[in-house]
Amino acid sequence: VxxxxxxxxxxxxxxxxxxxxxxxxxxxxxxRGALEQAGAAPDAASLLLLLVT
Amino acid sequence: VEIEFAWESDALRVIRRIxxxxxxxxxxxxxxxxxxxxxxxxxxxxxNLIADVAExxxxxxxxxxxxxxxxxxxxxxxxxxxxxxxxRWPDRWIASAIDTVAHVKLNxxxxxxxxxxxxxxxxxxxxxxxxxxxxxxxxxxxxHVLAPASQLLADRxxxxxxxxxxxxxxxxxxxxxxxxEHEAAVASAGQAASQASIRASAAAEKLALxxxxxxxxxxxxxTTSGKDAWMRDxxxxxxxxxxxxxxxxxxxxxxxxxxxxLESTADxxxxxxxxxxxxxxxxxxxxxxxxxxxxxxxRLDLPAPPAEIDLAATFAEAEGRRADVESDLDExxxxxxxxxxxxxxxxxLSLGAHQGLEEAVVADLDGTAVRxxxxxxxxxxxxxxxxxxxxxxxxIELRLRAEAATRRLSQLARLQEMxxxxxxxxxxxxxxxxxxxxxxxxxxxxxxxxxxxxxxxxQLGAVDQQIVDVTQExxxxxxxxxxxxxxxxxxxxRDLEEAVxxxxxxxxxxxxPDEIRAVIQTxxxxxxxxxxxxxATAHGLAIAEADLRQAIAESRRVLxxxxxxDNFAWxxxxxxxxxxxxxxxxxxxxxxxxxxxxxxxxxERADKLVSTLAGTAARLGLGELRSQIDPPPFVxxxxxxxxxxxxxxxxxxxxxxxxxxxxxVVGVDLVEQTITADGEQARHFRSFSTGQRAFAYTxxxxxxxxxxxxxxRLLVLDEFGAFVASDLRDDLFDFxxxxxxxxxxxxxxxxxxxxVDYRGDVEMTSGSLKVDYEGWVKQLDDDGYVARPLR
Numbered sequence: 079v080x081x082x083x084x085x086x087x088x089x090x091x092x093x094x095x096x097x098x099x100x101x102x103x104x105x106x107x108x109x110r111g112a113l114e115q116a117g118a119a120p121d122a123a124s125l126l127l128l129l130v131t
Numbered sequence: 132v133e134i135e136f137a138w139e140s141d142a143l144r145v146i147r148r149i150x151x152x153x154x155x156x157x158x159x160x161x162x163x164x165x166x167x168x169x170x171x172x173x174x175x176x177x178x179n180l181i182a183d184v185a186e187x188x189x190x191x192x193x194x195x196x197x198x199x200x201x202x203x204x205x206x207x208x209x210x211x212x213x214x215x216x217x218x219r220w221p222d223r224w225i226a227s228a229i230d231t232v233a234h235v236k237l238n239x240x241x242x243x244x245x246x247x248x249x250x251x252x253x254x255x256x257x258x259x260x261x262x263x264x265x266x267x268x269x270x271x272x273x274x275h276v277l278a279p280a281s282q283l284l285a286d287r288x289x290x291x292x293x294x295x296x297x298x299x300x301x302x303x304x305x306x307x308x309x310x311x312e313h314e315a316a317v318a319s320a321g322q323a324a325s326q327a328s329i330r331a332s333a334a335a336e337k338l339a340l341x342x343x344x345x346x347x348x349x350x351x352x353x354t355t356s357g358k359d360a361w362m363r364d365x366x367x368x369x370x371x372x373x374x375x376x377x378x379x380x381x382x383x384x385x386x387x388x389x390x391x392x393l394e395s396t397a398d399x400x401x402x403x404x405x406x407x408x409x410x411x412x413x414x415x416x417x418x419x420x421x422x423x424x425x426x427x428x429x430r431l432d433l434p435a436p437p438a439e440i441d442l443a444a445t446f447a448e449a450e451g452r453r454a455d456v457e458s459d460l461d462e463x464x465x466x467x468x469x470x471x472x473x474x475x476x477x478x479x480l481s482l483g484a485h486q487g488l489e490e491a492v493v494a495d496l497d498g499t500a501v502r503x504x505x506x507x508x509x510x511x512x513x514x515x516x517x518x519x520x521x522x523x524x525x526x527i528e529l530r531l532r533a534e535a536a537t538r539r540l541s542q543l544a545r546l547q548e549m550x551x552x553x554x555x556x557x558x559x560x561x562x563x564x565x566x567x568x569x570x571x572x573x574x575x576x577x578x579x580x581x582x583x584x585x586x587x588x589x590q591l592g593a594v595d596q597q598i599v600d601v602t603q604e605x606x607x608x609x610x611x612x613x614x615x616x617x618x619x620x621x622x623x624x625r626d627l628e629e630a631v632x633x634x635x636x637x638x639x640x641x642x643x644p645d646e647i648r649a650v651i652q653t654x655x656x657x658x659x660x661x662x663x664x665x666x667a668t669a670h671g672l673a674i675a676e677a678d679l680r681q682a683i684a685e686s687r688r689v690l691x692x693x694x695x696x697d698n699f700a701w702x703x704x705x706x707x708x709x710x711x712x713x714x715x716x717x718x719x720x721x722x723x724x725x726x727x728x729x730x731x732x733x734x735e736r737a738d739k740l741v742s743t744l745a746g747t748a749a750r751l752g753l754g755e756l757r758s759q760i761d762p763p764p765f766v767x768x769x770x771x772x773x774x775x776x777x778x779x780x781x782x783x784x785x786x787x788x789x790x791x792x793x794x795x796v797v798g799v800d801l802v803e804q805t806i807t808a809d810g811e812q813a814r815h816f817r818s819f820s821t822g823q824r825a826f827a828y829t830x831x832x833x834x835x836x837x838x839x840x841x842x843x844r845l846l847v848l849d850e851f852g853a854f855v856a857s858d859l860r861d862d863l864f865d866f867x868x869x870x871x872x873x874x875x876x877x878x879x880x881x882x883x884x885x886x887v888d889y890r891g892d893v894e895m896t897s898g899s900l901k902v903d904y905e906g907w908v909k910q911l912d913d914d915g916y917v918a919r920p921l922r
């Protein structure tokens with residue numbers, strides 16, 4: 079959980095350094111969200127539910 | 132803290148012992164294992180000092196082979212023992228691995244690894260780390276942090292793939308999202324078929340127009356005499372035939388309606404007969420009633436019908452008379468009434484006697500008890516006596532008068548019934564008379580319709596005959612007109628003008644039959660081509676429609692599977708709210724499929740991004756970074772992050788004061804390797820890497836490190852050889868003995884390459900120093916390094 083939290087925080091920081099590159103900034107935030115959901119969901123079905131909704 | 136390492140093989144070199152001395156100087160040649168000892172102690176205290184992936188991998192592999200353990204004699208005489216479990220360390224370091232670095236015992240008892248962190252802190256300062264390396268280590272740290280995240284995403288991506296694989300296979304087999312494509316294909320094919328059909332129709336119409344034009348052109352060339360008269364006669368016959376056929380149609384129509392009307396009056400004769408029979412029967416019954424009525428009136432001395440009588444008044448009078456007679460009779464016939472009373476008493480008392488009351492006293496007559504049985508007998512006898520006593524003449528007469536009055540009343544009631552029955556029967560007969568009149572009218576109308584039908588039928592026969600006659604005459608005329616063209620000149624000119632007007636450019640102003648035939652030939656070819664196209668497009672349309680039906684059928688099957696099959700139960704929570712409308716459900720299914728695909732795709736994009744970012748961060752070197760003229764976006768982001776982190780560190784109060792005169796650091800450029808403080812020119816990293824600035828930086832780092840609340844704190848200064856060799860040696864030693872350092876650490880280790888030739892210098896020493904030197908030479912001989920107090 080700590081690993082995921084540290085990575086999520088880092089991705090958010092990196093996204094802040096992607097100013098001017100909207101695509102990369104968006105991708106980094108997408109990755110941040112995906113990682114948060116991957117860390118939160120207990121199994122693949124729950125993860126898919128989070129991703130779809 | 133006194134530290135002793137042990138190992139099974141020396142694949143990983145580690146110094147054997149660190150004495151409980153502070154500040155402690157450890158001198159030895161490179162490769163003796165000074166830094167490895169610090170790395171292992173740092174791992175035990177919760178930190179991995181190795182950032183480089185390859186370096187970690189080598190370290191781990193050697194540690195597995197060496198099977199290293201360590202014993203630490205801590206403050207308060209506690210003994211901490213650790214067997215490093217390198218075989219459990221991950222190939223790529225992740226923070227959570229810190230809990231499995233070793234099996235730990237405290238004072239001989241197994242404890243969690245985390246207990247070691249509560250007792251021991253190890254901090255390392257590297258003297259050879261310049262600002263560029265410090266900044267780049269931030270990039271490497273990104274690789275470390277993202278590595279476990281990348282692994283988690285990759286694992287989850289695989290789980291997702293396995294989970295949705297059956298769903299993806301279903302959607303591949305019957306993708307509802309393709310239905311609109313098929314619908315568009317059907318619409319397109321339908322449009323093509325429609326256009327082909329329009330072209331074919333146009334060609335056919337053109338052909339018909341040309342055929343008429345050809346006939347017209349031929350007709351205009353026909354100049355035979357008598358043609359116009361013959362054609363007028365022919366047209367007259369045709370007109371007459373048309374008129375006759377119209378008349379025939381009208382007659383048939385009238386016959387049909389008459390037939391229908393006749394059918395509706397078919398029962399008229401039977402209805403007349405039935406009502407006549409009913410009327411006769413009713414009249415017979417009326418006569419019978421009438422006779423009885425007359426007889427009763429005569430018997431009651433009432434006027435004969437049809438005279439009106441007041442029956443109610445007559446009734447009232449008769450009842451009055453009977454009441455009078457009965458009143459008189461009641462007054463005179465006392466014995467009769469007494470006999471009746473005695474009889475009733477006798478019956479009642481006899482019933483009581485039979486019910487066990489025979490001896491019961493029913494009355495007391497002046498002291499004499501009267502019993503039920505005796506009184507029943509006495510009243511019975513008295514009743515018989517009075518019954519057998521003859522009536523008087525007056526009573527007999529009154530009784531006869533009463534009977535006569537009763538009979539009259541009875542006859543009056545009967546007469547009343549006869550009067551009512553007579554009225555009813557007369558009303559029924561009146562109804563029958565009206566019905567008979569209606570039925571007779573209907574019968575009359577039916578007879579008229581039958582006559583009219585015969586008449587119209589005869590007219591039809593006459594028209595039919597005329598049609599036969601005119602047809603024969605027309606046939607006769609036509610048989611004589613074979614030499615004439617079938618079209619009048621006026622019609623021919625009109626048809627030809629119409630064709631020329633329609634086919635502008637294809638025909639000359641007055642086309643000849645040959646010219647028209649040439650156009651007919653090309654038009655015929657066009658028509659055939661258009662017909663073939665109609666067939667082809669119809670076939671294409673049929674195929675497109677079949678494809679659409681198949682796509683819908685397959686999508687239906689997918690819908691059913693997704694909604695009902697057990698192996699998709701897991702997806703119910705993410706499925707849309709289905710409706711009762713199948714078409715809407717197929718659209719929902721399409722959205723659902725796209726949603727799942729998009730979710731998986733975005734997750735895979737995230738996984739790929741993090742993986743690439745982690746890999747780039749882990750391997751990015753300073754040389755590579757500086758050689759890139761236009762670095763890729765990932766690298767720019769990593770560099771931006773490292774620069775921001777370094778800027779933040781440099782802006783800590785103590786560092787800002789030591790290196791920038793308290794000014795704020797406003798810019799760090801990792802590529803150009805410059806630092807800019809507020810109001811100053813940019814300065815190169817090199818200007819901070821040696822001399823007083825580097826030392827100030829080290830001091831500032833120590834000052835900025837928050838002391839841990841851990842009882843055993845080990846601060847290690849590694850790679851500080853350059854400091855010791857310079858004129859900063861004494862400053863460094865003073866610093867290590869300073870309050871700032873003693874607050875931060877309970878023990879300080881200064882690790883240096885071997886500075887002194889102890890063996891060569893031992894002969895030049897004396898006294899206690901010589902004793903010390905001899906001891907250090909022995910350490911060198913035994914262990915290959917020297918561990919001694921700093922001063």
